[in-house]
Amino acid sequence: MESIFNQYGWSVVSVQQLHQGLINSTYAISTSQGDFILQTVNHHIFKDPKAIDDNINTIGNFLHQQAPEYLFTHLVPTTNGETLIEWEGQFYRAFKKIEAYSLSVLDNPNQAKEAASQFGKFTQVLSQLDIKKLKITLPDFHNLSLRYHQFSGAITTGNSSRIDTSKDAISYLTSQKPLVTTFENFIQNREALKRVTHHDTKISNVLFQKENGIEKAICVIDLDTVMPGYFISDVGDMCRTYLCKVSEEESNLNLIQIEKERWEFLKTGYLSQMQNTLSNFEMDHFRYAGQFMIYMQALRFLTDHLNNDYYYGAKYEGQNFVRAVNQIELLKRFNESIIN
Numbered sequence: 001m002e003s004i005f006n007q008y009g010w011s012v013v014s015v016q017q018l019h020q021g022l023i024n025s026t027y028a029i030s031t032s033q034g035d036f037i038l039q040t041v042n043h044h045i046f047k048d049p050k051a052i053d054d055n056i057n058t059i060g061n062f063l064h065q066q067a068p069e070y071l072f073t074h075l076v077p078t079t080n081g082e083t084l085i086e087w088e089g090q091f092y093r094a095f096k097k098i099e100a101y102s103l104s105v106l107d108n109p110n111q112a113k114e115a116a117s118q119f120g121k122f123t124q125v126l127s128q129l130d131i132k133k134l135k136i137t138l139p140d141f142h143n144l145s146l147r148y149h150q151f152s153g154a155i156t157t158g159n160s161s162r163i164d165t166s167k168d169a170i171s172y173l174t175s176q177k178p179l180v181t182t183f184e185n186f187i188q189n190r191e192a193l194k195r196v197t198h199h200d201t202k203i204s205n206v207l208f209q210k211e212n213g214i215e216k217a218i219c220v221i222d223l224d225t226v227m228p229g230y231f232i233s234d235v236g237d238m239c240r241t242y243l244c245k246v247s248e249e250e251s252n253l254n255l256i257q258i259e260k261e262r263w264e265f266l267k268t269g270y271l272s273q274m275q276n277t278l279s280n281f282e283m284d285h286f287r288y289a290g291q292f293m294i295y296m297q298a299l300r301f302l303t304d305h306l307n308n309d310y311y312y313g314a315k316y317e318g319q320n321f322v323r324a325v326n327q328i329e330l331l332k333r334f335n336e337s338i339i340n
Helices: 002-008 049-066 109-125 144-157 160-165 167-175 178-188 231-242 260-274 286-306 319-337
Strands: 012-018 026-031 034-040 085-087 090-096 195-197 206-211 214-220 227-229
Touching (some): 002 085, 049 090, 109 195, 109 206, 109 214, 109 260, 144 178, 160 286, 167 286, 167 319, 178 286, 195 231
Antiparallel strands (some): 195 227
């Protein structure tokens, strides 16, 4: 990696690989010029790394002019002024390291409130940015209609033995198809606006600091999926990943429970930034955001299981089936627990 370091003009003191995230490789680089984060961009998933680079720079330039006080992970330029390096088939970018920490799981409801507030603030502070200037980095990423279409194909042409053993899951997901109709009606309504949307609002994509023993979220990170989108994507992903104490890998369905206090804190945090921005129509779909995302992920996991784990892969036989059943149970618990 010496060639990469030289392009930034760094005198490197130490390199440490950070084992966080599933998509990109990340390194903490200590140099005589300061501390940096160096990342590869997984171009097998993100087919156009330049689009991500353009988006982050577009947002960074807007914030530099309109909200310079907002804490943002600006890209670090090379000595030639470039912010994306293509080298030996890989793509690299760097950020200045922020002295903070991220979480892999939530320990308390206040963390949900803090994180939701930061994701809401991210969209709010960029409300005047023309979304036409942003590129689509993952086409149809949160297109529920497409995900249902893929699911329908899998239950027809997928692995026949897996289809046979997945009948109950297939039946339940088919019964929930009205959620697709709601999605189609939502995106066609003129009060449902596209805004700058993060699309990957899990808790590990927020940085935290402690001030006088009080834990505060300070900024959002991992901007590869930032593109025009609907608020239900961000709120929905928080619902899916914040409201239950166990992850999508849990096979004991008795442990899948909705923590209603986390829902209230999540809602309070997000709306502290976005309440005056969302339309009445959008507010009426706040609960739907959770249904939308949990259902879509259940569809995607079961579709992949029926298609022999083509997309997500599997570390053991039936892993994506376990994930799908987990998300089905989460959707059931969400429907029972979250009334408004």
